[in-house]
Amino acid sequence: MERRPLGRTGLEVTPLGFGAFKIGRNEGIKYPEPYLIPSDDEVARLLDGILDLGINLIDTAPAYGTSEERIGQCLASRRDEYLLSSKAGEQWKDGHSCYDFSPEAIRRSVQESLSRLQTDHLDLLLLHSDGSDLQLQQDGVLPNLLRSLRDAGMARAIGMSGKSSDGMHAALEWADVVMLEYNIDDTTMEPVIRAAADQGVGVLVKKGLGSGHLMRKPPLHS
Ligand SMILES: NC(=O)c1ccc[n+]([C@@H]2O[C@H](COP(=O)([O-])OP(=O)(O)OC[C@H]3O[C@@H](n4cnc5c(N)ncnc54)[C@H](OP(=O)(O)O)[C@@H]3O)[C@@H](O)[C@H]2O)c1
Structure with a gap:
């Protein structure tokens, strides 16, 4: 499958990646229909199949229920075949999203992600915004923390998954990568x-x- 440079990160990604939300969580969803979480066998076949197709980017998060753990269990032995994107700032606990953007919580969250994913580094580490995109980055503390985690080798590139146009514009000042919503019904993020x-x-x-x-x-x- 074709690979494209991901900005100036030096990483090359397939145009289609795999978003791993639905393999780990089916509560508090924004999808139109309820669904069952796939079994271990189904997840193993799905994740192997994704890599066999040539897709090389998997996106997950601590807030996606058992997603990180399942990716680690199924794909740790094929770790050199894919780029792994995960996030920090949001957790899913007892049926609710909890946000903690304190430096200690972000650091701890990344360490826990690495352990669940059975890897020593993420390829992409994104702040998992609660919607307050601008506030999260305005004093520079979180961008600096992410830079230090990148410098320590815990992630090869950093950025933010955000919700607002002004927040995403601001993130371009420090992020290697941004994750944003864009589709035929919502082209707000085009600029x-x-x-x-x-x-x-x-x-x-x-x-x-x-x-x-x-x-x-x-x-x-x-
Ligand atoms: N805040 C954040 O950081 C954030 C927020 C949202 C998403 N994400 C990332 O983006 C990934 C993808 O998000 P998304 O699932 O919202 O993306 P999406 O690609 O917009 O939607 C996928 C959904 O569309 C359904 N679908 C696809 N083709 C269809 C068809 N022909 N008919 C009916 N339904 C169809 C899929 O159903 P099936 O599953 O049955 O195929 C699935 O439920 C997530 O897994 C996550 O990695 C991040």
């Missing part, structure tokens, strides 16, 4: 994507199909 391209910041698109909601709309007729 951010263009600015990221100009500045050599990689862009990962989340919700490219509107989390499945787009598929429920009647087709457009010309």
Whole structure:
């Protein structure tokens, strides 16, 4: 499968990645329909199949239930075949999202992710924003912390998965990569994507199909 440079990170990614939310969590979801979490056998076949297809990017997070643990169990032996993106700042506990962006919590979260994922480094480490994108980065503490984790070898590239256009614009100042929503129904982030391209910041698109909601709309007729 084709590989493209991810901004100036030096990483090369396939145009399609695998978002690993649905293998770990089915509560508190934004999808149109409920679903069952796949069994261990199904997850093993799915994850092996993704790599066998040539897809080389997997995105997960501590907030995705058992997703990180399952990726570690199934794919630790194939770790050199994929780039691993995970996040910090949000946890999923007792059916609720909990956010803690204190430096200690972020550091601890990354260490726990590495342990669950059975690896010594992430390829991408993203702040998992609660929506307050600008506040999270305005005093520079979290960008500096992520830089120090990158310098320590815990992640090869850093950035933020955010929700607001101004927050994502601000992140271009320090991030190697941003993750943002972009699809045919919501093109708000287009100027951010263009600015990221100009500045050599990689862009990962989340919700490219509107989390499945787009598929429920009647087709457009010309
Ligand atoms: N805050 C964050 O950082 C954040 C937020 C959201 C997402 N993400 C990342 O982005 C990944 C993908 O997010 P997403 O799942 O919202 O992305 P998406 O690609 O917009 O939506 C995928 C959903 O669309 C459904 N779908 C696809 N084709 C369909 C069709 N032809 N008919 C009906 N349904 C169809 C899929 O169903 P099936 O599963 O049945 O195929 C799945 O439920 C996540 O796993 C996560 O890694 C990050």
